[in-house]
Amino acid sequence: MLKLIIVDDEKVIRETIKNLIDWKSIGIHVVGVCKDGLEAYDMIQDENPDIVMTDIKMPGIMGLELIEKAKAVNSDIEFIILSGYGEFNFAAQAMRNGVQHYLLKPCNEKDIISVISEVKDKCYQKRALKEQQDSLLYNFKKNVLRNTVTECLATPDMLDSLITAYEKFLDFSNTPYHLFHVFYLEEKDLLDFLKDLYAFETRCTPGICLSPVYVKNTLSLFFEDFQKNYDELNNFILSWQKNNVTALVAEQITYPNLRALLSDLLPKIARYDTIYTLNRFQMIPTYNYNALLHSVNSIAENLTSGDLHKHQLGSLETEKLLNPIEDIEFLKTMISSFLFQSPLASASQVTEFLVKMNSCTIPSKLKDYFYQELDAFFPKDIAVHHYKDFIQKTIQCVEENLSNPDLSLKWIVDNYLFMNVDYVSKQFVKETGLKFSNYLNKIRIERAKQQLLQKGSNKMYSIANEIGCGNNPQYFSQFFKKHTGMTPTAYVKKMNTTLQV
Structure with a gap:
């Protein structure tokens, strides 16, 4: 399920958009609504959304600046611009910077769903292409999926504990999955079918990470559901012919997540003596090694x-x-x-x-x-260990890269940890008691206060650079005031007064 953040400084607009549509029914999870760009930027770092729907004119950070800063954190985020008639020049400027979708206020349910549908397809295409290009990630995911199935078959009564062990590598709760059952496929024809299937996958559905499981005359194929129409795959299965095989039957089922799929699939295949998981064309038997x-x-x-x-x-x-x-x-x-x-x-x-x-x-x-x-x-x-190793590494990365304006949890995960960003985010809160963005802002404010007292407010260009606000003292001043209630100059003045007293 794709994650969406809605940003608008008018409460009635952001709440109306949130409540107007049954987002879950169209495969979207609204992770939050924000009243301004600063709040949205923090939430983007914490939630790693796929889509951000944002107003173009807001106090503090405007929509264009938010897009620029967020794209630096995660270039894969898709933006939808909310603009009024008098703001079209801003929307046009955003589009020149790569934003391809906008909604003209006031907008209705039909308008929103139409644009969201286009953006969803683009998000899933990018995700599939990225996984296909990253062969190591692709093979790693297949390895984890295959191992999950094998262990769950051996210990079906321990599905929950196994998921707990694997969830830092794979999402079992939020990503929908699709399942095809291919019936009447005899073992002697299985490898021929798989060769043609993988050729079809490369040609027509690149990036889909197929996880095949085979039991007597039945092949079960499951994969992340990209909310697409799978008629072509269905037609391929039904029309496949080789060795006089012409009677294949396909059944499709969509599940809200991998946990639900495994809970349904495993009891059905666990009664067989021999179950095969497949690594491309290699059949790996699972016997009674419970x-x-x-x-x-x-x-x-x-x-x-x-x-x-x-x-x-x-x-x-x-x-x-x-x-x-x-x-x-x-x-x-x-x-x-x-x-x-x-x-x-x-x-x-x-x-x-x-x-x-x-x-x-x-x-x-x-x-x-x-x-x-x-x-x-x-x-x-x-x-x-006080913290888990990857949490300690995250904290260390913050200390070492604080001056990086693009520093975010996703940046740390992509460059150092190579783990599931949602899992790391949840574990960070559990271990430290803070959301990552709150922790990062806390460290930056502490460093800013220290530097302001040492260097004074006339060195704000230098301090802004040092704490990750870039060469932008105005943004630094807004950021500092949001988190302390006073400008850097006022803070220095207050502290100097306090010290003199």
């Missing part, structure tokens, strides 16, 4: 307990569990299960290991490599 996969959870508890004796016990249990396994694909699944149980591992750390692991074909070498890296994923002193 007990083995279930053991990973209890061993991981020892490894993450913070107790040295339990950690040593967990290391021995890990080797005892993995040593007998000679099926290289199942071994990789088991090791992946351990990796995703680590509370401190970042996506980049896991991804680097998975890339090396996937190139390994000898079970003994893979086990040795994993045992060598075990302490990196499960440190012995794991319990003494």
